[in-house]
Amino acid sequence: MRALLAILLSCLALSAAAVIETYDFADEQQRERYQRFVEELRCPKCQNQNLEGSNSPIASDLRRELHRLISEGHSDADIQQFMLDRYGDFILYRPRLTARTLALWGLPLLLLVIGGLTWWVQLRRGAASREPLSPPPLSAEEQQRIERLLSENRDD
């Protein structure tokens, strides 16, 4: 049992060490920028993996380019443009706000508004439908009729 557990655990360790490149940076800030880019750029060959998580040759090429661009002192905007020129909007996990991506950014907001309105309308309707629960008091005539019916039944 313990041996099995050890084997299973070592499998975990193997997959965790999938990407094993080390790049040297001049300072900690550059390393952080690199880290942010590899997390937010999508591997063009993969359907849904960032550069950090992918073993594909293209992802490792892009990491190498990223390291070069950062080391040469290019700005974040330059680097983003470099990637966009080659791979288009696909490469950005955080899409830019353009005419084409307007629906993407706007739809959640629109849905939130619709949801809020629906909730508000339901709330209003609920309040309106609760009112008839306390019926208006009976008139004298109705009261007499009830008593008559009750007394008739008692006689049977």
Added chain:
Amino acid sequence: MARLKLFIPLIIFAVLALMFYGVERQVERGEYSPTALPSALVDKPLPEFRLPVLESDGWLSRSELLGQTLLLNVWATWCPTCHFEHPFLLELARRGEVALFGINYKDDADKARVWLAEKGNPYTATLVDADGRLGLDLGVTGAPETYVIDPKGVVRLRYQGALDERVWREQFLPLLQKIREEQG
């Protein structure tokens, strides 16, 4: 009316199922591929390069290739689909309709020479892009890929995957015709 409301989930399901079936059919017929990316380079100039030639000791640069309509075919010996595509490239070379250049992408040059010697060489010349730098500038995501470059050096089409007769007839021939007409 309240009864009809009960059917809304079923209707939504049916619409979605129909939609997914439609997409699946398109994938099967090869009209749509979820992995194909729109190229950012279409209608943009071919990037600059100067690379060694696989078949000789020479070098080739961007400006030396321009002035003709050409195909750039990205290939490598590690790429299984390239094996599959190769006979059609030989056929294209035999027809001689358009100049065909190769880009040997992230490959071992010796292995690549053996490949061409064994299978036949369809290319006018093959550029050696050992570290994938030109591939990166082109936005290559894998091999094979084929680019159509017009005589002015503008990228007109990027095709991902193996070329075959059907793709050639449907996507390449009409474009080559159009480029010819533009040249007058």
